[in-house]
Amino acid sequence: MQQPIPDPIQRSRRFSVAPMIDWTDRHCRQLHRLLTRDALLYTEMITTGAVVHGDAQRHLRLNPDEGLVALQLGGSDPAELAQAVRLAEAHAYAEINLNVGCPSDRVQSGKFGACLMAEPELVADCVRAMKAATDRPVTVKCRIGIDDQDVEESLDRFADAVVAAGVDALYVHARKAWLKGLSPKENRTIPPLDYDRVHRLKARLASLQMMINGGLETLEMAEAEMAHMDGVMLGRAAYHTPMLLGEVDRRFFGGDRDAPSLESVMLAMADYATAELAQGTRLNNIARHMLGLANGLPGARQFRQILSVDACKPGADASVMLRALEAVQRPRLAEAS
Structure with a gap:
């Protein structure tokens, strides 16, 4: 034991x-x-x-x-x-x-x-x-x-x-x-x-x-x-x-790590999805848990739509997650320019 x-x-x-x-x-x-x-x-x-x-x-x-x-x-x-x-x-x-x-x-x-x-x-x-x-x-x-x-x-x-x-x-x-x-x-x-x-x-x-x-x-x-x-x-x-x-470790455990960015989380989940798909997992079984990641951000509606609809299509792979990320990055880039 x-x-x-x-x-x-x-x-x-x-x-x-x-x-x-x-x-x-x-x-x-x-x-x-x-x-x-x-x-x-x-x-x-x-x-x-x-x-x-x-x-x-x-x-x-x-x-x-x-x-x-x-x-x-x-x-x-x-x-x-x-x-x-x-x-x-x-x-x-x-x-x-x-x-x-x-x-x-x-x-x-x-x-x-x-x-x-x-x-x-x-x-x-x-x-x-x-x-x-x-x-x-x-x-x-x-x-x-x-x-x-x-x-x-x-x-x-x-x-x-x-x-x-x-x-x-x-x-x-x-x-x-x-x-x-x-x-x-x-x-x-x-x-x-x-x-x-x-x-x-x-x-x-x-x-x-x-x-x-x-x-x-x-x-x-x-x-x-x-x-x-x-x-x-x-x-x-x-x-x-x-x-x-992302704020929990600092606020409840005294950690000093900055909250992870949406981009870093999405890229890590895309890598995870690629490995899981190779073992027979369907992308939507992963993506369905990610719908709320962009809540409150410009482009969040398109982010959710891509993850919920495109992830269910035959042959869907981790590129779906990267396209969802682009949906919230584009408004930021437009503001910056």
Whole structure:
């Protein structure tokens, strides 16, 4: 088993990019790692069934030099979670995280995700089984509650159960999940945010490393949370406006590196795409994660159109990315002249 890596992983949790289904795959993480060296990146949620009964290598594959990446698993059977963790031992994950926050119907039918907020002892058993299968940190990502739960009593009970099981850190999405009546998309915006409840939990469990998630749309909002929490987790803001990640190392980790330029990122991704295409990857599977890179710049609309339309054409190669870059460079050159 891999030896524990407490210091680097604890430091990296100061800023993490949330696990997002269909988004934070290895191509997305390749892009994000170009922008931030220090932040903790996450896989998509991967179900234990996919790992244990499916193609584990495909689901667990990491690119070289991805840095610190957390594997998020979805499941509720302690034995199957332990088996998935053991299969992940062959890969260089920095921590293993259990999803107790996803509210989708598919996840509920599999009895994992946010519905497990109602079963803290089962989650504790899952954490114990996962920890017994690895020396890597085991963490949990949860909501503040579900449906009609009293978020004061139920969240404390849940947190105390996973702490007793030896959880290494807790990520808390500062919203309830409504499992009845709201779609997963609505669950990201309609339940009100309650940062104060998460702050109170952190104050009560001061020795447990705890990160906050939910509704953090800017780095300024995230920085304000550092007065109360050990770290912050951004999801859609980081995905849709990825260039903000270029400021993370300086603002959250004291780095002195200048934020990477759009040109340097696009050229690096073009090189990456060329290597991936040679292995059978389709260009659009990479380019789809890059649509927000030019947000706010003249030519951004054409940039997005080139990446979203031309990258899907037969035979599309990395030159598509270079043409997209030209779409935002031309207005600058015209201004300069």
